[in-house]
Amino acid sequence: MKVIEVQHLEKKYGRSRGIQDLVFEVRTGEVYGFLGPNGSGKTTTIRTLLGMLKPTSGQASILGLDIKRDTVKIRQKVGYLPGELNLYPEMTALEVLRYFADLRGMKMDKEVHDTIERLKLDPRKKIRDLSKGNKQKIGIIQAFMHHPEVLILDEPTSGLDPLMQYEFDQIILDSKKQGKTVLLSSHVLAEVDKTADRVGILKEGRLIVESTMQELKSHARQQIEVEFAAVPPAESLSNIPGITETQLQGNRAIFTVSGKMDAFIKTLSRFEILSLRSMSADLESLFMEYYREDQHVQRV
Numbered sequence: 359m360k361v362i363e364v365q366h367l368e369k370k371y372g373r374s375r376g377i378q379d380l381v382f383e384v385r386t387g388e389v390y391g392f393l394g395p396n397g398s399g400k401t402t403t404i405r406t407l408l409g410m411l412k413p414t415s416g417q418a419s420i421l422g423l424d425i426k427r428d429t430v431k432i433r434q435k436v437g438y439l440p441g442e443l444n445l446y447p448e449m450t451a452l453e454v455l456r457y458f459a460d461l462r463g464m465k466m467d468k469e470v471h472d473t474i475e476r477l478k479l480d481p482r483k484k485i486r487d488l489s490k491g492n493k494q495k496i497g498i499i500q501a502f503m504h505h506p507e508v509l510i511l512d513e514p515t516s517g518l519d520p521l522m523q524y525e526f527d528q529i530i531l532d533s534k535k536q537g538k539t540v541l542l543s544s545h546v547l548a549e550v551d552k553t554a555d556r557v558g559i560l561k562e563g564r565l566i567v568e569s570t571m572q573e574l575k576s577h578a579r580q581q582i583e584v585e586f587a588a589v590p591p592a593e594s595l596s597n598i599p600g601i602t603e604t605q606l607q608g609n610r611a612i613f614t615v616s617g618k619m620d621a622f623i624k625t626l627s628r629f630e631i632l633s634l635r636s637m638s639a640d641l642e643s644l645f646m647e648y649y650r651e652d653q654h655v656q657r658v
C-alpha cells in the first residue's frame with residue numbers, strides 16, 4: 359500500500375523554484391531515503407507534505423489523507439522532525455519533552471524514557487546548554503513519542519556523532535520491524551545507507567534518480583584487493599567486463615569493479631588466490647556523479 363503518494367507536486371516561491379513536478383511514493387513499512395544537496399528541495403517537499411506550505415500545483419496524500427484538506431489529521435498521524443528545531447532555551451530537555459507530550463494529550467511512557475537513555479540525553483540540562491547534536495536528540499524523541507505509523511524526518515542525523523548515528527539507525531530499523539513507514543531526508547548518502555530500502559535523489563527541485571538501495575550499491579564502484587599465489591599474466595586480467603581499473607604490482611592487484619561481479623569472479627577462479635579483501639563501496643562518489651551530471655529521472 360502507498361502510504362505517501364506524491365503526484366506532480368510543485369511549489370514555487372514567487373518566481374523561484376522550490377520543487378517541480380515531483381512524483382514518488384513511499385510504501386507501507388518502507389524506509390525511503392530522500393537525498394539531495396543543500397537547496398535541492400527536500401525541506402520544501404516535507405513542509406508541503408505536512409501542510410506548512412501550500413503547493414503551487416499537484417497533489418499528495420499521506421495514509422490516504424489529502425495534504426491540502428486533512429492537515430490536522432495528517433499531523434496527528436505523522437511523527438515529524440523539522441530541519442530546524444526551535445526550542446525554549448530556558449527549559450530543560452525533560453520539560454520540553456513533557457510539553458510535546460502535553461500537546462499530544464499523552465503522558466511520557468516507558469518507551470520515551472528508554473529512548474532518552476538510548477540516545478544518552480541528559481534530561482536535566484537546559485536547552486541553552488545543549489550542543490546541536492543533543493538538541494537534535496530531543497527532536498528525534500518527540501517525533502517518535504506518540505508512536506506514529508509514519509515518520510517524516512528532515513535531516514535527522516545532522517549533528518549526531520557516529521555512535522549516536524548508529525543508535526538512530528537501530529531506532530529506524532526497529533520502527534521498520536514494527537511496520538512503520540519512514541521518509542528520511544539527508545544530503546549524505548552514508549546517513550541512509552544502513553536503513554533505506556529505496557532512495558530518491560533530488561537536484562534543483564526535481565527527482566533525478568529513484569532506486570532501491572541494493573541497485574544503487576551495485577552501481578557503486580568497489581575496490582577489491584587480490585593476492586595471487588603467483589604473478590598473474592597482465593593480459594589475462596585486462597578487459598574483464600565490469601572492471602574499470604586494474605593496478606597490478608607483483609602478485610597483488612587492486613581492481614575497481616563497477617556493476618556486476620560475475621565476470622570478475624569467473625576470471626579470478628582460474629588462478630590460485632591467497633587472499634581477497636573488499637574495500638567498502640564508494641557510494642559517495644556515485645552520489646556525487648548523480649549530482650554533477652545533468653540527468654532526467656532514472657528509475658532503477
Ligand SMILES: Nc1ncnc2c1ncn2[C@@H]1O[C@H](COP(=O)(O)OP(=O)(O)OP(=O)(O)O)[C@@H](O)[C@H]1O
Nearest residue numbers: 371375376394395396397398399400401402403545
Ligand atoms: N522561504 C523561501 N523563499 C524563497 N525561496 C526559498 C524559500 N525556502 C526555500 N527556498 C528555495 O527553494 C529551494 C529549495 O530549498 P529547500 O530548503 O527546500 O532545500 P533543501 O534540499 O531542504 O536544502 P537544505 O539541505 O539546505 O535544507 C532553494 O532554491 C531555496 O533557495
